[in-house]
Amino acid sequence: GQNIDQPTEMTATEGAIVQINCTYQTSGFNGLFWYQQHAGEAPTFLSYNVLDGLEEKGRFSSFLSRSKGYSYLLLKELQMKDSASYLCAVRDGNAGNMLTFGGGTRLMVKP
Amino acid sequence: GAVVSQHPSRVICKSGTSVKIECRSLDFQATTMFWYRQFPKQSLMLMATSNEGSKATYEQGVEKDKFLINHASLTLSTLTVTSAHPEDSSFYICSARDPAGGRYEQYFGPGTRLTVT
Numbered sequence: 001g002q003n004i005d006q007p008t009e010m011t012a013t014e015g016a017i018v019q020i021n022c023t024y025q026t027s028g029f030n031g032l033f034w035y036q037q038h039a040g041e042a043p044t045f046l047s048y049n050v051l052d053g054l055e056e057k058g059r060f061s062s063f064l065s066r067s068k069g070y071s072y073l074l075l076k077e078l079q080m081k082d083s084a085s086y087l088c089a090v091r092d093g094n095a096g097n098m099l100t101f102g103g104g105t106r107l108m109v110k111p
Numbered sequence: 112g113a114v115v116s117q118h119p120s121r122v123i124c125k126s127g128t129s130v131k132i133e134c135r136s137l138d139f140q141a142t143t144m145f146w147y148r149q150f151p152k153q154s155l156m157l158m159a160t161s162n163e164g165s166k167a168t169y170e171q172g173v174e175k176d177k178f179l180i181n182h183a184s185l186t187l188s189t190l191t192v193t194s195a196h197p198e199d200s201s202f203y204i205c206s207a208r209d210p211a212g213g214r215y216e217q218y219f220g221p222g223t224r225l226t227v228t
Binding site: 033035040041042048087100 | 202218219
């Protein structure tokens with residue numbers, strides 16, 4: 001099975017930087033995804049990491065350390081519209097590449 | 112990116128009736144589709160994996176006779192909630208895997224909000 005942990009809630013200020021951590025345990029790691037989900041909507045893809053290191057995409061970056069079972073999503077220059085839930089999901093190559101989601105982190109951006 | 116649609120987006124039904132939700136991949140062929148359920152302020156929980164032309168694989172605790180899944184074509188999977196009860200009220204989300212997608216991303220549909228009265 002898999003165990004994926006991320007903080008339940010975070011609060012940050014508009015214009016600031018926030019880091020959302022995710023730790024995981026899996027036997028057949030085959031990639032880690034970050035999704036953004038606004039209330040009442042489906043998740044939208046943000047980033048994908050399968051090798052160690054940092055992937056940067058505009059204001060969002062994602063980091064992975066496979067040896068530590070650890071990832072983080074970094075959001076820069078926060079905007080009010082970034083208020084959403086951020087889901088960490090791990091793909092298990094031993095389970096048909098199935099995705100398992102963490103509980104999600106609800107981020108509130110304040111003015 | 113690839114597009115996945117779901118229909119209906121919202122549905123209200125009476126307890127004891129059945130509801131069918133459709134999931135379509137619009138611009139790619141999806142051999143595998145996934146059905147998730149999400150309760151308020153909770154994460155997505157995988158219900159079942161649907162493979163075209165074969166029986167769905169259900170996660171532990173999900174009643175296969177209550178949640179009927181049919182993946183009859185490479186672009187369509189349906190989830191039928193039979194004899195719905197108020198506790199089945201939830202946000203149901205499907206996703207489809209594009210085998211030509213390189214990173215094998217799953218593309219999510221917009222979700223269906225089911226309310227059982």
